[in-house]
Amino acid sequence: MKTVQCVGVAVVIHDNCVLVGTRDAGGPLAGYAEFPGGKCHAGEGVEACAVRECREETGLAVGGLERIDETEFEYPHGTVRVTFLRCRPEPESVGQLPAGSFRWVPIAEAVTRKFPEANAKVVAWLQTQ
16 A cells, blocks of 8 residues: 655745745755645645645745645655645735745746746646736
């Protein structure tokens, strides 16, 4: 029986900008652009995971989640199912600067950045927003 690790990713959009970070040097896909997200805890749904990860990585609270895409990847160690969710910042987070490497980037600029291939459908979707 294969193990599936679920990942929730927050694609946070506000005022024609999207929240984008840069992956740390020395880690996998170093220097690539990324959206806030990470692995789900035991018993945690992908929506709750995306909200938690966004708060942990950026300090911003999000809501209004809507599924954009779900993709599975096979790795030697197991399967990863990534769910991308469109989010909006909660009123208390509007105007706050995000923490870490995350910044508000105009969508037209964000889609030109180098994202991991797993994000290709979401980047294409962003071009329609």
